Structure formats: structure tokens, C-alpha cells
Amino acid sequence: MPSAIITLTTDFGLRDPYVAEMKAVILSINPNVTIVDITHQIEKFNIRMGAYILAAATPHFPKGTIHVAVVDPGVGTKRRAILVQTKGGYFIGPDNGVLMLAARNQGVRHIYRIENPKFMLPRVSDTFHGRDVFAPAAAYLAKGELPSKFGSEIRDVVMPVFAKIMRRKGVLIGEVIHVDDFGNVVTNFGEKELEFLKGKETVNIRLKGVRLRFKLCRAYADVKPQEPLAIFGSHNFLEISVNQGNAAERFGVKVGDKVAVYTA
Amino acid sequence: MPSAIITLTTDFGLRDPYVAEMKAVILSINPNVTIVDITHQIEKFNIRMGAYILAAATPHFPKGTIHVAVVDPGVGTKRRAILVQTKGGYFIGPDNGVLMLAARNQGVRHIYRIENPKFMLPRVSDTFHGRDVFAPAAAYLAKGELPSKFGSEIRDVVMPVFAKIMRRKGVLIGEVIHVDDFGNVVTNFGEKELEFLKGKETVNIRLKGVRLRFKLCRAYADVKPQEPLAIFGSHNFLEISVNQGNAAERFGVKVGDKVAVYTA
Amino acid sequence: MPSAIITLTTDFGLRDPYVAEMKAVILSINPNVTIVDITHQIEKFNIRMGAYILAAATPHFPKGTIHVAVVDPGVGTKRRAILVQTKGGYFIGPDNGVLMLAARNQGVRHIYRIENPKFMLPRVSDTFHGRDVFAPAAAYLAKGELPSKFGSEIRDVVMPVFAKIMRRKGVLIGEVIHVDDFGNVVTNFGEKELEFLKGKETVNIRLKGVRLRFKLCRAYADVKPQEPLAIFGSHNFLEISVNQGNAAERFGVKVGDKVAVYTA
Numbered sequence: 001m002p003s004a005i006i007t008l009t010t011d012f013g014l015r016d017p018y019v020a021e022m023k024a025v026i027l028s029i030n031p032n033v034t035i036v037d038i039t040h041q042i043e044k045f046n047i048r049m050g051a052y053i054l055a056a057a058t059p060h061f062p063k064g065t066i067h068v069a070v071v072d073p074g075v076g077t078k079r080r081a082i083l084v085q086t087k088g089g090y091f092i093g094p095d096n097g098v099l100m101l102a103a104r105n106q107g108v109r110h111i112y113r114i115e116n117p118k119f120m121l122p123r124v125s126d127t128f129h130g131r132d133v134f135a136p137a138a139a140y141l142a143k144g145e146l147p148s149k150f151g152s153e154i155r156d157v158v159m160p161v162f163a164k165i166m167r168r169k170g171v172l173i174g175e176v177i178h179v180d181d182f183g184n185v186v187t188n189f190g191e192k193e194l195e196f197l198k199g200k201e202t203v204n205i206r207l208k209g210v211r212l213r214f215k216l217c218r219a220y221a222d223v224k225p226q227e228p229l230a231i232f233g234s235h236n237f238l239e240i241s242v243n244q245g246n247a248a249e250r251f252g253v254k255v256g257d258k259v260a261v262y263t264a
Numbered sequence: 265m266p267s268a269i270i271t272l273t274t275d276f277g278l279r280d281p282y283v284a285e286m287k288a289v290i291l292s293i294n295p296n297v298t299i300v301d302i303t304h305q306i307e308k309f310n311i312r313m314g315a316y317i318l319a320a321a322t323p324h325f326p327k328g329t330i331h332v333a334v335v336d337p338g339v340g341t342k343r344r345a346i347l348v349q350t351k352g353g354y355f356i357g358p359d360n361g362v363l364m365l366a367a368r369n370q371g372v373r374h375i376y377r378i379e380n381p382k383f384m385l386p387r388v389s390d391t392f393h394g395r396d397v398f399a400p401a402a403a404y405l406a407k408g409e410l411p412s413k414f415g416s417e418i419r420d421v422v423m424p425v426f427a428k429i430m431r432r433k434g435v436l437i438g439e440v441i442h443v444d445d446f447g448n449v450v451t452n453f454g455e456k457e458l459e460f461l462k463g464k465e466t467v468n469i470r471l472k473g474v475r476l477r478f479k480l481c482r483a484y485a486d487v488k489p490q491e492p493l494a495i496f497g498s499h500n501f502l503e504i505s506v507n508q509g510n511a512a513e514r515f516g517v518k519v520g521d522k523v524a525v526y527t528a
Numbered sequence: 529m530p531s532a533i534i535t536l537t538t539d540f541g542l543r544d545p546y547v548a549e550m551k552a553v554i555l556s557i558n559p560n561v562t563i564v565d566i567t568h569q570i571e572k573f574n575i576r577m578g579a580y581i582l583a584a585a586t587p588h589f590p591k592g593t594i595h596v597a598v599v600d601p602g603v604g605t606k607r608r609a610i611l612v613q614t615k616g617g618y619f620i621g622p623d624n625g626v627l628m629l630a631a632r633n634q635g636v637r638h639i640y641r642i643e644n645p646k647f648m649l650p651r652v653s654d655t656f657h658g659r660d661v662f663a664p665a666a667a668y669l670a671k672g673e674l675p676s677k678f679g680s681e682i683r684d685v686v687m688p689v690f691a692k693i694m695r696r697k698g699v700l701i702g703e704v705i706h707v708d709d710f711g712n713v714v715t716n717f718g719e720k721e722l723e724f725l726k727g728k729e730t731v732n733i734r735l736k737g738v739r740l741r742f743k744l745c746r747a748y749a750d751v752k753p754q755e756p757l758a759i760f761g762s763h764n765f766l767e768i769s770v771n772q773g774n775a776a777e778r779f780g781v782k783v784g785d786k787v788a789v790y791t792a
Contacts, residue, residue, distance in 0.1 A: 015317075222604070285584075390747035391761055
């Protein structure tokens, strides 16, 4: 039997002891796990970015993988700690939305509040639930504890707020949900919303008040180096990119900016 | 039997081949280990920071864990390589203090000089003992070699220099020992030195020559977002923080700055 | 039997989901592997840097290790995906040179094109072959699939372009191939090309048009802190360093700059 996989997604950065402390707690409780870092460079307290990255990173993990995400501005308040059981695996973290985009994509089965002190460190601080609550919960779950043992089942969890696509005369309006490390500008337009582009070679997009025509490509290299393009990226969202360049810098675009796609 | 754990703490950064070379050496000698990165972003040559992070990161690891720390400005000089056996595990690295804060916290049992060439790479460079001396030592130790086989027992090791708390009329004077990635300002005041604060709701602190009153909190969220607070953080040192903000930037504070806590 | 080792070298950075997606794919196909990150901070699209880091990082890994490198400006074009079998292990990535410096150092045995869809994800994107082609290839190879099953054997692969050492009257001319995180300036002069330095105590080097005399050292600490030196570094290339300082900043040197070593 292969060892359970626990993934970690946080805004802790890589200089501090915090990530290692979480791993120490996990390995102390359950040495038979494989820990995979998704990222520790979520922008501090940016729940939406955490939710987006988690949702993008998780689809390919094996069934039963346990995903821990800690972007937790409300640590020490009454915000709840939750364990979400999905059709694909488990999600553990604060009830602030960071887990729910990824969890919903897998199909939510049950959501439990984490309240059983048996599955926490003996002394729970008010500043670091990643180490004191979420890491031990993941380790015990990986050991075979039943999700229902962690606390009472709940239904009313916080969902992350992402813009819905808006339909206006002649345009669909969405927004930039991520700018990746290459400068690719990821929008919230999925292939479905833009089905009318099928067979088209170009697409007109308004960015920062300026209407531009982009070549609609399948590969970055369908245009010359340093030329812009529009593409459905590796997660099937519409992206604005520059072949071998940085689109976010080129167009001065950042997360949250509005993006309009012309329908005619 | 679970595999041994080896942790790595260095100032190598993450761009270069150095960390991977250490892991390659470890896995070549002993494939049955779990390697955990603590951090590779210790400020270059900053032994005190290395000592602090190692001491903060290590308490939760399982008994017997082997911690390798390489912040080593004296590599290639006569500074010694040491293996410290504690009540909780093992520490391997240069004899410059980087290991000793963490080791002392666990209770030191024996300190050995690493001098047996059997447990080094065949060719030891004068520039990279992390790969040539410390990584192989950790891998052989994890394989079951006795600590006493690595070299002669010694007693007079270098201790890291941290400021002691000073008592002046009406104030205790300490210093900033770490600024974490969130901008939390960690001081060297433990809960013990500040016992007189028990039951108090505020604390007066002098930072950069300015006396300020801070609310004394148990959780960051005990104040409104962007408001400052004082708190005993997850390692039980007094921290100056800003809820969902960056205290080091707000107050212009950096590592080494003096901090005075008023006793009356 | 110890688990197979798969290493990853990319220009993906650490903020995005891409590295975790590769690991998810690997662990889904083959949970019995140990994954080691070499680096994900290769400069975007910098094939030469990827080739250098991979070649520097790989010599100490156990025999049979599988190295995946993805610095892939041509993803989605007709550039081929290749699997290189060497005397020491395997290299998987795009046919653009990134693998071949490391592979050649180990002794190339066979090179196969990766074209068998059985060893790819069911849906291969045109933007992310790291996840869709290279990760699954590595996982299946680690499972015991024969290299020859991945595709047809080929011979004419792309080699990375590094400057050859040039001989002029009284000087050898090379270049800076890497600046490490410490600011050490790594040149492409090996010990062999500079054999005439044997027994010498200093070396005259022209950097940025200025002729300077450097002490030729075995250890950084052979000079005082903040003093410059020349040294054959841990990979046996001539490096310009500053003891406990940053040579690249001191001399204003960057990758690609010419370096002349005076022979008399």
C-alpha cells in the first residue's frame, strides 16, 4: 500500500520555520506520509489567490490525497477549522473559502468542523493553527481516522468570492484571477463561456481601457517571440500571453483588473 | 520501522545546485531517509539567524531526527566540523554556533568532532563541506553508525552570541532577533522575563527611540486589521505585530534593533 | 529495493501550481518514487542556465536516477521530446540542449524520441509538456518501462551552445557561465585549461576591461573577509569570489561577460 500524500499550500514563505514545523508535526504523528509542497508563496492573507492555486494544482493528485491550505487572516478568531471530504480526496484548513474552489471542483461529500482536541496538538496557540490544528488533523486522517470523528458535520461554509462573468451589449466582462510567474495573465473565462470563439483566429479584448486584437493560439510559439497572443492555458482558462515574454508587464495588468471579450 | 529524517538548513538559496548536491550525496549513501528542508534562505553567512531558525523549527520533529545546518563562512579554515548528540536527536554542521541554540534546547549529551574520513566523500573540497562532510555524516549516522565513530569527543564548542536581557531603571532592554516573512518583529523576551505583564492589557515598548503603548493580545485578530499589537508568538517570544499587516515596515524595525519594555 | 529517484529542474518558479502538477502526475502513475527538486528558479527560457545547473547538480545522484528538466520556450512547436539513457541514469525533457551538458558528462548510451502516447497523459496540451509528457514519461520509466518503448532511437540532438576557450597572444579568453546566489562568478575555465597556474600564487585576470591580480586560493578564507580571490570552486571551474562577500556585485560582472586569463 503506497503511503498517503499530504499537500501543503500556505502564505508562509520559505525563510521561516513555519513550514518545517508543520512537517515535523505531521511526521511525528504519522511517519508514513509523502508530503508535497504546492506553494508557500501565496500572497500574504490573499484567500482568493490561495483558492485559485489550490484548485489549479489539485486535479492530478491521486484519489485520497489530503490537501492542507493555510491562508488564515482570521487565525485565533471564531472562524472555524474544517475538513472537507470530496469525491477525490480531502481538504483541511480554515473556513474562509480557501479550500472550497478546489473542493467543489472535486464534488463535495461531507464537511466536518475540526473540534476534537484528540486530533490537535496538546497546546493550541492562537497564532499558528497550521502547526497546532491543521497539520495534526491531516496526519491523523492519513493514519485512517474517520472524517466524522473530527467534529460535527456542517453545511454552511464560506465560499471564495470570484467575479461572475457579466454579459453586456457586445461584450462579456470578466477579470484577471492570476498572473503567473511567467507573466501569463489568467482570466476567469472558461472555454464554455467563450464557445463562440470556436473556429475564430482572433479575439478582440479590452484591457485597461484599450481594445486590442489578439491571435487566438493553441501554443505560445504560434506567434513570434515577444508577440502577444490569447490562448486557453493548461487549466483551460483564457490567458493573455507573450511568447517568451511577460504579458502582465507588457500590458500593465494585475490581478483583479477587468477584462472584456467582444462577442462580435 | 519508519525511515530516518534528515533536515537541512542552509544559506544556499534555491537557484543553485548546492542543495540538490547535498541530497544526492545523502541518498547515494542511504536511500532510506526522508529529507525535510527547513530553509535555504538564511541570510548569507548569518550564523545567528541560522541558529534562531533552527531552534524555532526543530522542537516538533520526532526523536532521533538528524538536523544538518550549513551557514559556514569559515569553510576551509580550521573551524571544526561537529556532531552534537542531544536528548532529542542529532545536529551536524560547522562549529561556529549555528547548531548550539537548538541543540542546547534539547539538552546536549555528547559533542564529537567529525574527523573520520570513512564518513566523508573521498575528495573533500575546501569550499563545500555541506556536500563533502556534513551530508555524508548525516547519511551514515542515519544508517546506524555510532556517533562516537565520527571522531573524538569535545566540550569547548562555539556558542552563538545573543543579547542577554538587560535590566535598567524602569525598563528591560532586549533586541529584535528575527523579522519573519509577515513582518512580525520577534524579540528575545520570553514569557518568563515578562511575567509582570500577566493580567495586563497593554504594554509600553520603546522602539527606535519612540515610546508606544501596545495592546497585549492572544490572537492577531484581537485588534482591527492594520492595527498594531504585542503578542507572545508561536515560539513564546514577545512579538510586535500588525493584524494582517507588516509591523517591521510600519515601525522601521530590523534585526538587531534594541527593544525596551517598560516595567512600570 | 530503494525507490527510484526523479529530479526536477524547471524555470517555473515556486508561486504557481505547475511544479505540484508535475509531482501529482508522477505520484499518480508511480507512488514509489522519491522526488528531489534541483531548482525551479532557472531564469525563464534560459536553456544555457538550465543546462549548467543540471550538469552541476547531477554527478552525485545514485546510478539510475531520472532527471527531468523543463526549460522549454519551444513547447507546442515541433521541437522533440527526448529520453536520454546515459551510463549513470536518464534525462527527460525537450530537445533544445537543456539535458545534453549533464547527459554528455555521464556518457550518452542511447537517445529516444518520446512519442508513444501510452506514456503521456490522455490529453496533451500545447502549453505544458512538463505535466503532460515529461512527468508521465519519468514515472513510467521509474516503473520499469524500457527506454526503447518510448519511441524511435535518434542521434542528432540539439547541443547547448557554450563558448569555447579561445587562445590569443598571452591570454586565454572564456566567459562567465553562472553567478551563484553568493555572487561567486563561475567561469568556463576548467582546471585542465589552466594547468599552467599550478604552483602559482596569483593569477592575472581581465574583467570588464580591467586587469586585476587575484590571489589563487584553495579556500575562501585564505584571504580576509571582503577580499577578492580566484579559486577552483566545488565543480572545478575557475571562480572569482570575495570572502564572505559578493564578487559579481563588486566587479559588476554578469553571465555572458568575457573573462581573460593572462598566461604570462
